[in-house]
Amino acid sequence: xxxxxxxxxxxxxxxxxxxxxxxxxxxxxxxxxxxxxxxxxxxxxxxxxxxxxxxxxxxxxxxxxxxxxxxxxxxxxxxxxxxxxxxxxxxxxxxxxxxxxxxxxxxxxxxxxxxxxxxxxxxxxxxxxxxxxxxxxxxxxxxxxxxxxxxxxxxxxxxxxxxxxxxxxxxxxxxxxxxxxxxxxxxxxxxxxxxxxxxxxxxxx
Numbered sequence: 195x196x197x198x199x200x201x202x203x204x205x206x207x208x209x210x211x212x213x214x215x216x217x218x219x220x221x222x223x224x225x226x227x228x229x230x231x232x233x234x235x236x237x238x239x240x241x242x243x244x245x246x247x248x249x250x251x252x253x254x255x256x257x258x259x260x261x262x263x264x265x266x267x268x269x270x271x272x273x274x275x276x277x278x279x280x281x282x283x284x285x286x287x288x289x290x291x292x293x294x295x296x297x298x299x300x301x302x303x304x305x306x307x308x309x310x311x312x313x314x315x316x317x318x319x320x321x322x323x324x325x326x327x328x329x330x331x332x333x334x335x336x337x338x339x340x341x342x343x344x345x346x347x348x349x350x351x352x353x354x355x356x357x358x359x360x361x362x363x364x365x366x367x368x369x370x371x372x373x374x375x376x377x378x379x380x381x382x383x384x385x386x387x388x389x390x391x392x393x394x395x396x397x398x399x
Contacts (some may be wrong), residue, residue, distance in 0.1 A: 195337040204333055205382050206289035210282065210288040210374035215247070219338055221375075224299075226334035230326035233319035239327055242359050250298055252358035254370070256351035259289040280383040287352045291343045295372030300355060301328055318339040324368050331371065342378040344369040362372025 195201075204369075224241050244250050266272065266281045278320040292298055331341045346369050347355070351396040355367060 195339075197333075197372060198279070198298075200333050203340070204336045205385070206284065206286040206343045207376045207378040207380050207382075208343050208372075209372070209377040210295055210341070211377050212371075213296060213375040215340065215373065215375075219340075220297065220299075220373075223331055223334040223338060226299075227327040227331040230323065230330045232323040232326075233325075236324040238304050238325075239324055240302040240361070240365065242302065242361065244298045244300065244359070247293075247295065250293060252356045253298060254289060254292050254351075256347075256349060256354035257289045257292065257345065257370075261285050261288055273307070274386070276384050276386050283381050283383050288345055292345060292372040294374075295343075296340075296374035297372075299371040299373060300359065300361075300369070301331075301368055302361055303365055303368060305366050320340070321368065328369065328371070335373055340373055341380065343372045345372075349387070360376055 220243055224243075227239070227241065228237055230237075244253055263282045263286060266278065266285050269281065272278045272281055301324060302321060305321050307313075309318055309321045312318050329346070332344075333343050345351075347367050351370075352367050355361075355370070356363075
């Protein structure tokens with residue numbers, strides 16, 4: 195698949211078929227993640243791939259299963275109708291989009307600084323780098339014909355995943371990634387289209 199085709203096809207997928215993903219394909223997708231830029235050149239990221247459904251349920255035991263469209267109405271930061279429609283699709287599927295995926299990929303980054311209380315922007319370099327790797331992973335999955343979604347851990351979700359998989363305390367999860375073959379009826383939400391005439395600037399703002 196052409197690069198720009200992959201970029202344009204990439205979207206959040208929350209409904210999947212039962213098709214498994216070959217191990218070699220997952221390896222190829224994660225290798226693409228390691229091609230991302232990194233702030234310290236070490237690429238000290240680890241990826242846990244969970245395909246066993248029983249273990250997946252343990253990993254995701256902290257993710258809420260009972261969210262509904264009504265919960266979206268309580269989110270006061272949502273004002274745009276396209277954004278609201280997207281949340282109405284996404285919020286109720288926060289658990290199902292992961293547990294029904296062919297695999298849940300858990301990226302791990304080493305906690306070198308307190309990213310929740312950074313002294314300056316440079317303290318967020320490691321966090322920014324791992325997200326570059328996640329974007330590479332997502333585009334590679336799209337190029338392979340698969341779809342992805344992600345959830346940023348909240349509350350005790352990271353601890354539940356740590357208990358289930360045994361990753362060390364010095365690592366943290368930036369997000370959970372569900373990956374699989376998109377279902378034929380997978381809902382693809384509308385995207386806000388930027389106004390390039392207003393948002394692209396040459397030389398000065």
